[in-house]
Amino acid sequence: MTPLPLVSKSRSLQLRFLGLSYFLPAILAITAVVIGVVRADIEKHEQFHVTQQVKAAEQLARVASSLETNIHGNVNLIYGLVAAVAANPNMTQPQFSAMADRIFSSPSQLRNIAGAPDLVIRLVYPEEANRKSIGLDYRTNEAQRDAVMKAVARRALIITGPVNLVQGGQGLIARYPVFSLANGRFWGIISAVIDLDRLYADSNINTPRQGLEIAISRRPMPGEGDVFLGERSVFSQDPVKARIELGYDTWYLAAMPKGGWLGSPPDIVSFRVIALVIAFCIVAPLIWAGFLMKQRHRNILTLQQREEQLETLSQRLELALEASGVGVWEYEPSSDTLIWDRRMRELYDAPQDKETCKYSDWRDALHPEDAEPAERQFLEALREETRFRTEFRVVSSSGEIRHIRAHGAPYRTASGVKRVVGANWDVTRDVTLQTELREARTKAERQNAELRSARRTLEHQSLHDALTGLPNRRFLDQFMAAEETATQDHKLAFIHIDLDRFKEVNDTFGHAAGDAVLKEATFRLLQLIGHDEFASRIGGDEFVVVTGGSAPQERAEYLAQSIVAALAKPIDVNGHECRIGCSAGIACQTSAGEELSQLLINADIALYEAKKLGRNRVEMFSEKLRAAAVLMKRMSDEFLNALERNQIVPYFQPQFDAQSLAIVGVEALARWQHPTRGLLAPDTFLGIAESLHRASDMDAIILESALFQMTRWRALGLDVPHLSVNISAQRLKDRQLFKRLAELPFSPGTLAFELLESISFEGQDDELKAAILNLKALGIDIEIDDFGTGHASIVSLLELGPKRLKIDRKLITPLEAAGPQRRLVASIVEIGRSQGIEIVAEGVETSAHIEILRSLGCQVLQGYALAKPMPASDFISFAQEWQAAGSPLPRLAMAGAS
Numbered sequence: 001m002t003p004l005p006l007v008s009k010s011r012s013l014q015l016r017f018l019g020l021s022y023f024l025p026a027i028l029a030i031t032a033v034v035i036g037v038v039r040a041d042i043e044k045h046e047q048f049h050v051t052q053q054v055k056a057a058e059q060l061a062r063v064a065s066s067l068e069t070n071i072h073g074n075v076n077l078i079y080g081l082v083a084a085v086a087a088n089p090n091m092t093q094p095q096f097s098a099m100a101d102r103i104f105s106s107p108s109q110l111r112n113i114a115g116a117p118d119l120v121i122r123l124v125y126p127e128e129a130n131r132k133s134i135g136l137d138y139r140t141n142e143a144q145r146d147a148v149m150k151a152v153a154r155r156a157l158i159i160t161g162p163v164n165l166v167q168g169g170q171g172l173i174a175r176y177p178v179f180s181l182a183n184g185r186f187w188g189i190i191s192a193v194i195d196l197d198r199l200y201a202d203s204n205i206n207t208p209r210q211g212l213e214i215a216i217s218r219r220p221m222p223g224e225g226d227v228f229l230g231e232r233s234v235f236s237q238d239p240v241k242a243r244i245e246l247g248y249d250t251w252y253l254a255a256m257p258k259g260g261w262l263g264s265p266p267d268i269v270s271f272r273v274i275a276l277v278i279a280f281c282i283v284a285p286l287i288w289a290g291f292l293m294k295q296r297h298r299n300i301l302t303l304q305q306r307e308e309q310l311e312t313l314s315q316r317l318e319l320a321l322e323a324s325g326v327g328v329w330e331y332e333p334s335s336d337t338l339i340w341d342r343r344m345r346e347l348y349d350a351p352q353d354k355e356t357c358k359y360s361d362w363r364d365a366l367h368p369e370d371a372e373p374a375e376r377q378f379l380e381a382l383r384e385e386t387r388f389r390t391e392f393r394v395v396s397s398s399g400e401i402r403h404i405r406a407h408g409a410p411y412r413t414a415s416g417v418k419r420v421v422g423a424n425w426d427v428t429r430d431v432t433l434q435t436e437l438r439e440a441r442t443k444a445e446r447q448n449a450e451l452r453s454a455r456r457t458l459e460h461q462s463l464h465d466a467l468t469g470l471p472n473r474r475f476l477d478q479f480m481a482a483e484e485t486a487t488q489d490h491k492l493a494f495i496h497i498d499l500d501r502f503k504e505v506n507d508t509f510g511h512a513a514g515d516a517v518l519k520e521a522t523f524r525l526l527q528l529i530g531h532d533e534f535a536s537r538i539g540g541d542e543f544v545v546v547t548g549g550s551a552p553q554e555r556a557e558y559l560a561q562s563i564v565a566a567l568a569k570p571i572d573v574n575g576h577e578c579r580i581g582c583s584a585g586i587a588c589q590t591s592a593g594e595e596l597s598q599l600l601i602n603a604d605i606a607l608y609e610a611k612k613l614g615r616n617r618v619e620m621f622s623e624k625l626r627a628a629a630v631l632m633k634r635m636s637d638e639f640l641n642a643l644e645r646n647q648i649v650p651y652f653q654p655q656f657d658a659q660s661l662a663i664v665g666v667e668a669l670a671r672w673q674h675p676t677r678g679l680l681a682p683d684t685f686l687g688i689a690e691s692l693h694r695a696s697d698m699d700a701i702i703l704e705s706a707l708f709q710m711t712r713w714r715a716l717g718l719d720v721p722h723l724s725v726n727i728s729a730q731r732l733k734d735r736q737l738f739k740r741l742a743e744l745p746f747s748p749g750t751l752a753f754e755l756l757e758s759i760s761f762e763g764q765d766d767e768l769k770a771a772i773l774n775l776k777a778l779g780i781d782i783e784i785d786d787f788g789t790g791h792a793s794i795v796s797l798l799e800l801g802p803k804r805l806k807i808d809r810k811l812i813t814p815l816e817a818a819g820p821q822r823r824l825v826a827s828i829v830e831i832g833r834s835q836g837i838e839i840v841a842e843g844v845e846t847s848a849h850i851e852i853l854r855s856l857g858c859q860v861l862q863g864y865a866l867a868k869p870m871p872a873s874d875f876i877s878f879a880q881e882w883q884a885a886g887s888p889l890p891r892l893a894m895a896g897a898s
Contacts, residue, residue, distance in 0.1 A: 026286035033279040040275060041268075048265040052257065057240040059212050060255040064242040067203040067253075071194065071246065074110055075157060075174055077103045078192045082176045085115060089180045089187045093123055100125035109198040111171055117188040119148065138189065144173075148189055151175040159246045162196050162228050170196040170228075200229070212255040215239075220252045230254075237261075326425045331359065333382060333418060338362060347404065347424055349396035367393035367401065378408070382420060385410045391427065403431040467515055468522040471536040476544060480596035491589035492548040492596065493556035496603035497525075497563060499541035500581040500615045505573070513573045517580060524566040528559060544600070553588045553620075560584040560618040568616060583610040587621040605629045632688070638674070639688050647673045648698055650705045651869035654879065655724070655840060655862045658854050663879055667724040667754070667862065668706035669869050670698055696731035700740065703727075707744055707751070709872045718879050724752040724783055732771045741778055748779020752803060756785050772800065783840070787828065804860070805832050809843025812863070816848050822856070829857045 081099050085091055100113050104125070112130050115123030119138040124130040138148040151158035154177075161172035172194040178187040200206050205214050206229075215230030220243075222235055238261065239254035265271070327344035331337070338357040345352055348365045366374055370392035381388035387409045394402050408422025463475040471479075483492065499521065506514040518541070525535045525543065533547045545563070547555050567582040585606025587599050602621040608629075610619035619625075642648055648670060655665040672680040689695040703725050713720050723746075731737060732755075753775060772782060781803035807828055814821045825841075832839040841853050844863030853861060870878060 026283060026290045029286050030279075030283050033282055037272075037275045037279060041272065044265055044268065044271060045263070049261065052261055053238075053240055056212060056255055056257060057242075059210075060214070060240050060242050060253060063203060063205055063210070063212070063214065063255075064244055064253055067199070067205065067251075068244045070109060070199055070203050071159070071172070071244070074108050074192070074194050074199075075159070077106060077108055077110065078113065078174060078176060078190060081113065082178055082190050085178050085187060085190060086181045089117070089178075089182070091115075091123070093127065096123040097125050097127055109195050109202060111165075111193040111195040113193075114191045115188065116191065119188055121191075147173070148175060151189065152177050152186065155179070159249060161194075161249075165193065172196060172199070205229070211258060213258045214253060214255045217252045217254070218249070222252075326423050328423050329421070331420045333420075344424060347402065347426060348394060349398075365394045365396075367395055369393070374406075381408065382410060382418075385418070401428075402426055403428045465537040468518055468537050470522055470525075470543070471534060473536065473538040476536045476538060476546075476600075479546070480600070483596055490548050490550055491552050491591070491594075492546060492599065493552035493586060493588040494596075494599050494603040495545040495547070495556055495560045495563070496585045496587075496600070496607040497543040497545065497560075497567075497582050498584075498607055498611065499567070500583055500611075502541040502580055505578055505580060509573060509576060509578070513576075513578070516573050517571055517578060520571045521567055521580070521582075525563060528562050528566060533559075544603070553586075556586045556588060557618065557620065560586055564616060564618055581616040583607060583615045584618045585610055585621065586618065602626065635685065636688050636692055639672075639685055639692065640694070642672055642674070643694060643697055643701070646701075647675070648701050649673050649871070650702045650709070651871055652706075652709070652875040653862060653869040654867045654875070654882075655860050656866050658841075658850070658858050658861050661861075661866070663720060663882060664860060665722045665724060665752075666720055666875070668702050668726075670702050670726070671869075690728070695728040696734045696737075699725070699727050699731040704744065707746055709875075710750070711745060712872075713876065713879070716876060716880075718876065719883065720879065722750050722752055722781070724754050726785065727753045727755060729768065732768055737771070738774055738778070741775075741780070746779075749781065751779075752781035752783050754783045754785040754806065755802075776801075786842075802837060804838040804840050806840040806842050806862075807858075809863075812841055812843040812849060812853075813845065815852050816846070822852065825853075825858075826856045833857060 081096075081103060084099055085096075088095070096115055103113070104110060113125045114121050114130065114133060116136075116138060117123075121133050121136045121138075124133060138144055147158060147160045156177070158175045159172055160175070162170040163173060165171050174192045174194065176190040176192075178190055179185065180187050204210050213230065213234060215227055215232065215234035217227045217232075217235065219226045220241075222232055224232075226232075227235075234256055235254045237256055239256045241255075242253045244251040244253070325343065327347050328341045329344050330339045336359055338359055338361060340348070340350065340357055342352065344350075345354070348362070350357060350361060363371065363375060374390055374392040377388050377390045380386075387407075389405075389407050391403065391405045394404055396402065403426070404424050405427045406422060406424045408420050410418060410420045412418055463471060463478070465472045499517075502514065502517065505517050518537075521543075522535070522537070525545065529535055529545060529547070533545065535543055535545045538544050545559065547559060549555060564582055564584055567580060570577045570579050572578075585603045585608070587602035587606055589596075589599060602625075605625050606619045606621040609625055610617050613619065649672075650668040651671045652666045652668055654663045655667060656662065657664045670682050670686075672685050674680050686695070689698050706723055706725055710720065710723050755772075776782060782800065783804040783806055784800075784802050785806045786808040787805045805828065807825060811821065811825055811828075815825060829839050831837075838860060839858050840860040840862060841849075841858045842862050844850060844853065844861045844865045846865055849863070849865060850861060867878060
């Protein structure tokens with residue numbers, strides 16, 4: 001391949017750079033002029049700003065000098081009075097007023113003067129306006145005592161302020177300690193008030209003629225409240241500054257022109273116009289010369305481009321042939337002359353130095369199988385003088401086989417000689433690629449068949465449970481979607497089944513045993529369902545059986561009962577007999593078009609009802625169950641809102657000493673202040689709280705609210721020895737419980753947690769035992785609530801060691817009838833007395849209950865006969881009245897009647 005004219009292209013690039021170089025002087029000149037103009041402009045602005053600051057500094061210096069002069073002038077006027085008092089310590093008010101009058105006759109900013117012998121004001125001027133201040137003792141006046149004592153201690157003038165004056169406005173207070181000239185004893189204090197408004201005006205600080213905006217601060221870098229004149233922002237806007245030394249205090253002044261610093265000089269426009277004119281005069285001639293040189297360069301470049309185009313055209317054909325790998329040949333039959341170019345000699349493995357070839361050279365290189373048809377096509381085209389196109393193979397001297405594609409066309413020269421010209425190119429790679437593609441297509445078709453088989457297998461696996469082989473939840477969803485879009489004249493019924501004690505099997509025998517149970521349950525299901533019904537496993541131990549018909553309810557009930565009976569039979573797992581049982585919920589379509597997803601929800605609601613009623617049973621869905629589920633959902637949502645909106649509040653029921661009926665404690669009970677249904681008792685929402693796992697949150701709210709109220713009671717002087725609150729098992733197992741308890745304000749022995757007997761004596765629950773021990777370590781008493789109705793043993797009771805036992809109200813209510821019930825309560829009281837456990841009786845409803853429980857030795861009473869649960873505000877009133885009565889026995893009848 002002939003190389004490109006690199007020298008010519010390099011020359012073209014040189015010419016292009018040369019054309020750009022003609023503008024180089026202009027570019028440099030423009031750059032220098034721009035830099036100079038910008039620099040001059042910046043310096044002009046800086047010089048103007050410096051000029052402004054110098055002028056402002058001079059004005060501020062005059063203001064500071066005037067202000068300092070006026071202050072010291074006022075101070076000096078008082079020195080004469082101080083000297084007179086020092087010379088005459090027994091000066092009277094008329095003498096004091098006469099001397100002060102002479103001082104006030106001189107121009108000053110003084111407002112009043114006061115003399116305080118022994119630090120008590122007895123001399124004032126003007127006398128009438130300041131008579132009320134006579135008798136003021138500086139030693140007892142907290143506002144002025146520190147400044148006066150500092151002046152005495154320093155034995156020097158102290159100026160303080162600015163201060164807000166009672167008469168209005170602001171002022172400086174100059175305090176002079178006076179010592180008797182006769183004996184040097186301390187006489188007292190002379191105080192003079194300098195009117196700041198007049199001082200500022202006389203010092204030209206805030207007058208209309210003042211062109212500066214001035215701010216005065218007590219610190220050079222003022223903070224909040226340090227600036228007492230002007231705006232604090234002045235100190236942060238590059239101001240000019242000055243300061244005044246007042247002896248005891250220093251004032252820092254900052255100023256800037258009103259309206260701010262001017263950004264640009266007044267003559268900046270004319271300055272910039274002149275600079276631009278000068279720049280134009282420098283740059284314009286250079287740019288014009290550059291354009292002339294560029295035009296000349298453009299003409300030279302055009303000539304160069306035409307030369308390059310000629311060179312390019314002469315090489316384009318050779319480059320195209322080289323890039324495509326095509327060989328060109330020409331054959332003259334009359335002389336048997338075959339002309340091959342370099343590429344043709346490479347294709348046919350002919351010597352490169354052989355200038356002329358023969359027809360036989362081409363024919364001898366042909367593959368034996370392709371020689372006859374290729375030669376026939378060539379000779380036929382030569383004879384009929386038509387174009388030809390063919391493909392054949394050639395064999396090189398090394399035995400390599402190449403696939404050749406040949407095109408040719410005959411023509412005659414001007415002298416009438418017949419010739420044939422054509423082109424050959426190697427298509428071996430294309431033929432090989434086509435062969436590989438055909439093989440790949442065959443392989444792909446085979447793989448597609450395998451993939452279709454695998455897809456069918458995967459689809460089956462994705463729609464069926466791997467363990468039981470039953471359809472899974474995805475299959476059920478697809479079934480419901482297909483049935484809802486199909487037109488059917490029969491109705492469906494869903495049976496939702498849940499194994500009752502399957503978790504116990506997993507926990508006891510392991511998951512392998514659980515899998516065996518699931519397989520056996522599946523086998524029994526499949527034995528019961530018909531060919532037009534199916535069962536699906538939608539969860540760990542949950543199944544859904546789908547049946548149908550014109551009236552599917554009867555079939556569904558029969559099938560569900562059969563399934564419950566079949567799964568109630570024992571299952572053998574590795575020699576162990578397991579009984580699991582199941583619960584089932586049935587939901588039937590009332591019409592063929594009823595939504596199946598809702599039907600599945602209905603079956604789940606019925607299943608929930610079956611499990612709630614004792615398990616191992618069948619329940620049919622009804623609108624009553626739906627309403628109950630909707631109510632439960634609405635109540636659950638409202639309960640969550642109640643926790644967030646502080647609608648769960650404590651009610652307090654007092655506990656009384658059985659003998660004296662004095663209040664010895666109080667129990668905090670949870671109530672729901674519902675926005676529409678009013679006050680709700682725990683039996684309406686406690687189950688909801690536990691199902692939502694939010695019972696611990698409710699306990700925390702009641703505990704913190706009750707402790708807050710207990711703090712209020714102590715502040716009001718109410719004597720409530722201890723507070724009892726209920727606590728759930730969820731709360732006891734909350735890891736944050738003890739961290740929160742450590743932050744709450746209570747004294748050991750004043751707080752008790754009431755535990756239900758059903759959760760307090762689970763002998764195997766080590767976590768609960770540890771929690772109870774930790775509570776007792778914090779000084780929190782343990783009380784057993786509803787004792788006598790649970791299943792606690794005496795041994796576990798002794799192990800727990802509670803502070804109190806609360807006898808359940810169910811044992812107290814029939815107490816008036818003498819007999820076994822009274823003996824049972826007496827036994828509980830005796831057990832508590834023998835173990836040092838205090839006995840609390842709940843549900844005390846009548847005066848007879850009180851007398852009987854007293855006689856049995858019960859220590860604490862709680863019930864409606866004494867007081868009902870009440871809000872915090874009512875409890876305060878009740879307790880105050882009860883304790884104020886001294887001996888509350890006469891009020892028993894009143895409490896019972898309420």
